[in-house]
Structures are given as structure tokens and as C-alpha cells.
Amino acid sequence: MLSRVIVMVVTLAAAVTAASVGEEATAAAAAAESNRDSKFLPVMQIITFENGPCEASSGEHGTCYSQKECDGLGGAASGTCANGFGVCCVLQVTCDGWSEQNGSYFVNHAYPPPPPPPRHVYGGITPPTGTCQILLEFEDFDMVGPLRGDCTNDTFVVLGANQGSNIPTLCGINTGQHMYLDIDNSDGPFKLVSTMSAFNYMRRWKIKVTFIDEKHPCKTPFRCLQYFTEPTGAFSSFNFGGSPSQMLNGQMYSICFGYVPGYCDIGINYNRYDLGNINGDCGNDYTANAGDKLCGDFLTTTSQLNATGPISLTVFTDDNNEREEEGFSAAYMMMAC
Structure with a gap:
């Protein structure tokens, strides 16, 4: 999809010609004076750029949008892109929200401060047509750890992947991990679900979501x-x-x-x-x-x-x-x- 930014640049029109000497020069000068405003013609440029990935000034990954588009999507502008005509828009999904934007982050409420326990929250994902996989990158993940290997307090689960997919239930610390989810044979719905117990713990998570189609180099x-x-x-x-x-x-x-x-x-x-x-x-x-x-x-x-x-x-x-x-x-x- 292309985002369109309109920039108005006012320049002097090249409509004034050299005047002759004598009376012709005087007449031309009078005409030029009376029609001065018509000699200055505004020129409008249409700038188009792709909504591709960008590196936000915060260090996060974002998508290049116009400021208006970013505001409409509920994102946060962090730096510029497209030679200054766009903003690097960081999109986040939190408690029971949904996103169809590539490169969004599923984060706990008011990240990085932890949410109050107990809670059961999800981030809904609506991938575009043609998506065959979803990549989850755990940039930050810290929940209550297991008891003898069982996630008996906090859990993180993924819903909606292909039937028969063995997606692990997670808890504990998983910063730096990643998962590829096969969804080519599933209609969803696709959800990332975090369940928190009443255990007093400083929880936090930040998970980047990337959509992958058949031609994507990361498939x-x-x-x-x-x-x-x-x-x-x-x-x-x-x-x-x-x-x-x-x-x-x-x-x-x-x-x-x-x-x-x-x-x-x-x-x-x-x-x-x-x-x-x-x-x-x-x-x-x-x-x-x-x-x-x-x-x-x-x-x-x-x-x-x-x-x-x-x-x-x-x-x-x-x-x-x-x-x-x-x-x-x-x-x-x-x-x-």
C-alpha cells in the first residue's frame, strides 16, 4: 500500500517575458503590475512512498506512514522516514486489542510497568490474505516461572495455528526467543493469550508480530x-x-x-x-x-x-x-x- 503526502511548494512562474523599450516596455510594466498575482503560480507535488519497515528512534521496529495515518492507527511516531516525508510509526496491541498491521507489538498494559494480577488478556491478530506464517519475536518476556516444569501460575499460549501444531505453553523468562506459526490451513481467530495468577511478580512482555507470505525471504x-x-x-x-x-x-x-x-x-x-x-x-x-x-x-x-x-x-x-x-x-x- 502506498501512503500519499501532499507538499505545496510556491515558486515564481516563468510567465513574465522580456519587455521592449519605450512605450511597449511601459505598457508591459503596467500590465505586469496589474496582474502581479497571476505571475506567482503555486506548484503542488505529490509524494508517494511505501509503508515499509523502518528503524524507530526508540530502537524499535516500525512501519513508515504519514503522520495522519499513524495517528489514525493509534501508533506512536518515533523518528522520520521516506526522506522526512513520513514518520516511523510503532504500533502496539495491549489488553484485548486487535491488530491487522504488520510489525505490531503485543505488550502488557502500560509497558514496561507490570499489570496488576490476576488478569487474563489477549492480543488479537488479523493477518492479511496470503499470509502463511506468523513470526513472534520475544524482545522482552518475563512471567512467573514454572513449578517442576509446569506453568502452574502464569501462562502464555498461542491460539489459531494449523491443527496439529505443537505450540509450547510458555512461562518464566523467554527474552530473545522466537516462534514461527504455520497458519496456511487455518482461518483463525489468532490470539496471543497471557494469563496471570495472583502471585506477586513484576511481569512484562513485548512480542513483535510479523506476517509472512509464500514469497517472503524469512519463510x-x-x-x-x-x-x-x-x-x-x-x-x-x-x-x-x-x-x-x-x-x-x-x-x-x-x-x-x-x-x-x-x-x-x-x-x-x-x-x-x-x-x-x-x-x-x-x-x-x-x-x-x-x-x-x-x-x-x-x-x-x-x-x-x-x-x-x-x-x-x-x-x-x-x-x-x-x-x-x-x-x-x-x-x-x-x-x-
């Missing part, structure tokens, strides 16, 4: 909850490093790695791995790649994901974390072929 393989495309990076289980740092129960999702030309296998260096039995019998708590399972309690350990096809690491946990296992945190490196 992931379907059924990949998390996706990494850089040659090096890091990942961790949800709520790793939380308070308490515990693996969440009932997890079943895939961490996928994109194809990068010139790279094949992927080396994983875990700086903490605490998941499943320590006797070699992984049971129902483990990570797996192509049938190879990893479980146990390690301060550091390594593994390698072989490039025999699309590369993914699948995470499984059951409904019991009596040992209060921490989960995992790792750095990865794609290796040259």
Missing part, C-alpha cells in the same frame, strides 16, 4: 517452530536461565537450520545440557537429530548435525520434571563442505 520450512539461517549463532530451550531455570513440560517442536551455500554439517557446542535420564536411557526427555538421541546432565558437551537432508533438532519433554532439569543452551557453527 521457514513448515513445522519448524524455530529457524536459524546464519552460519553461526546460539539457541536455548524455553525458560533457560529463568528463575528458576527449568525445562518446561510437554514440549515437542523442531529447531531448524537453513541452507547456506558452501556449508554442510553443523557443530553444536552446549555450554549446559540438563535433560532426560543420565543412564543412557533417554525415556521421553531428549533432543534428537535423524534418530540420534541426546540426553543426560553435562556442564559442556558437543554434537554434530549431519547434512544428509534438511537439518533440524527436535525437542521432546514429557509432563514430569521432578528433577527440575534446567534444559539446554548452545552455540552452533555451520561447517564448510
Whole structure:
């Protein structure tokens, strides 16, 4: 969609011609004097620009709109864009609000101050036609943590993804995490739901919502909850490093790695791995790649994901974390072929 800004620039019209000498000059001068106003012609320029992404002066991501459009959408202008003709508009959805704008943020009421417990709030999402995935980026997320792996106090759930999607229920600390939601076979409604208990805690969340269509460069393989495309990076289980740092129960999702030309296998260096039995019998708590399972309690350990096809690491946990296992945190490196 194009936003249109109208700028009026007043210039001198080039309608005055050189006058002859003598009487013709006198007559021309008189005519010029009597018609002076007609010699100054206002010129209007129509400036158009795309409503594309922009970097707000606040450090957030926004969308380039005219000031009037931003005000109409209930957004907050933060810096300029389109060579100063537009504003970088930051859009937020809070308690029981809805948004159809790409790049909106779902935030707690009066972010960053915490909302008063207990509460049950949602942010509704209305993606445009042709959207096949929704990317959630947890720029800030801190809720009451789990009890033996169960989110018994606070919960964050996603509603509306494709039937059969295994979207984890979250609690604890998940700042820096992300999720891709497949919605190509769902009519919604799509909601991000936060439920807060009466537990006294300084909660906050700020989740960026991005719509992805079939041609979007960030589109992931379907059924990949998390996706990494850089040659090096890091990942961790949800709520790793939380308070308490515990693996969440009932997890079943895939961490996928994109194809990068010139790279094949992927080396994983875990700086903490605490998941499943320590006797070699992984049971129902483990990570797996192509049938190879990893479980146990390690301060550091390594593994390698072989490039025999699309590369993914699948995470499984059951409904019991009596040992209060921490989960995992790792750095990865794609290796040259």
C-alpha cells in the first residue's frame, strides 16, 4: 500500500517575458503590475512512498506512514522516514486489542510497568490474505516461572495455528526467543493469550508480530517452530536461565537450520545440557537429530548435525520434571563442505 503526502511548494512562474523599450516596455510594466498575482503560480507535488519497515528512534521496529495515518492507527511516531516525508510509526496491541498491521507489538498494559494480577488478556491478530506464517519475536518476556516444569501460575499460549501444531505453553523468562506459526490451513481467530495468577511478580512482555507470505525471504520450512539461517549463532530451550531455570513440560517442536551455500554439517557446542535420564536411557526427555538421541546432565558437551537432508533438532519433554532439569543452551557453527 502506498501512503500519499501532499507538499505545496510556491515558486515564481516563468510567465513574465522580456519587455521592449519605450512605450511597449511601459505598457508591459503596467500590465505586469496589474496582474502581479497571476505571475506567482503555486506548484503542488505529490509524494508517494511505501509503508515499509523502518528503524524507530526508540530502537524499535516500525512501519513508515504519514503522520495522519499513524495517528489514525493509534501508533506512536518515533523518528522520520521516506526522506522526512513520513514518520516511523510503532504500533502496539495491549489488553484485548486487535491488530491487522504488520510489525505490531503485543505488550502488557502500560509497558514496561507490570499489570496488576490476576488478569487474563489477549492480543488479537488479523493477518492479511496470503499470509502463511506468523513470526513472534520475544524482545522482552518475563512471567512467573514454572513449578517442576509446569506453568502452574502464569501462562502464555498461542491460539489459531494449523491443527496439529505443537505450540509450547510458555512461562518464566523467554527474552530473545522466537516462534514461527504455520497458519496456511487455518482461518483463525489468532490470539496471543497471557494469563496471570495472583502471585506477586513484576511481569512484562513485548512480542513483535510479523506476517509472512509464500514469497517472503524469512519463510521457514513448515513445522519448524524455530529457524536459524546464519552460519553461526546460539539457541536455548524455553525458560533457560529463568528463575528458576527449568525445562518446561510437554514440549515437542523442531529447531531448524537453513541452507547456506558452501556449508554442510553443523557443530553444536552446549555450554549446559540438563535433560532426560543420565543412564543412557533417554525415556521421553531428549533432543534428537535423524534418530540420534541426546540426553543426560553435562556442564559442556558437543554434537554434530549431519547434512544428509534438511537439518533440524527436535525437542521432546514429557509432563514430569521432578528433577527440575534446567534444559539446554548452545552455540552452533555451520561447517564448510
